[in-house]
Amino acid sequence: MKISELPRVAAGFPSPAESYMEAGIDLNKELIRHPSATYFVRVEGDSMIDAGIFSGDVLIVDKALKAKSGDVVIAILHGEFTVKRLEHTAEGYRLLPENTAYPPIPVPEGSDFAIWGVVVYCIHRVV
Numbered sequence: 001m002k003i004s005e006l007p008r009v010a011a012g013f014p015s016p017a018e019s020y021m022e023a024g025i026d027l028n029k030e031l032i033r034h035p036s037a038t039y040f041v042r043v044e045g046d047s048m049i050d051a052g053i054f055s056g057d058v059l060i061v062d063k064a065l066k067a068k069s070g071d072v073v074i075a076i077l078h079g080e081f082t083v084k085r086l087e088h089t090a091e092g093y094r095l096l097p098e099n100t101a102y103p104p105i106p107v108p109e110g111s112d113f114a115i116w117g118v119v120v121y122c123i124h125r126v127v
Contacts, residue, residue, distance in 0.1 A: 031121050037064035039117070041074060041083075048072070048083055051098035057124040059083065061117035072119040077105065078112050083119065 032038045043057045051072060053059070059074070067073045069088040074081060075095055084095035084105065093107040107113050 031060055032062075033120075034062055034064035037117075038062050043083060047097040047099050047102045048085075049099050051085065052124075053083065053098070053119075053122050054124055057122050059119045060121040060123070062120045063117040065118040065120070067115045067118050074116040074119065076112075076114050076116055077107060081116070086115070 028035070039061050041059050041061060043053055043055055043059060045055055048054075053072070061074050065071075067086055069086055071086050072083065073086045073095075074083055075086070076082075077095065082095060082105075084097055087094040087096050087104070092109060093113070095105040095107065097104070
């Protein structure tokens with residue numbers, strides 16, 4: 001079964017017509033397009049909370065995708081890994097947190113900087 005085929009569930013009052021759930025979903029098939037280029041990473045910190053990414057979440061990252069401006073990426077800057085939104089402007093790159101408590105991070109020309117993949121899914125607990 002594909003994710004698009006899953007039964008829908010109302011966020012309001014329960015529907016007596018939806019008294020069953022189907023099984024048989026393979027999350028690897030649904031969430032991973034490039035298995036040999038995909039990895040998982042656990043988030044630490046709160047710089048991406050406004051994007052719905054919280055400390056303790058697991059990110060699914062695809063290294064086969066070409067990062068573009070606006071993507072949430074795993075980047076390495078001066079030997080430190082971070083998850084941020086990528087912004088490409090005429091002046092160069094910036095890494096944007098999704099929490100107003102943190103400033104944007106400029107990436108100066110010639111910096112030790114690389115994109116290590118595009119975040120395609122975020123998995124987090126709700127309880």
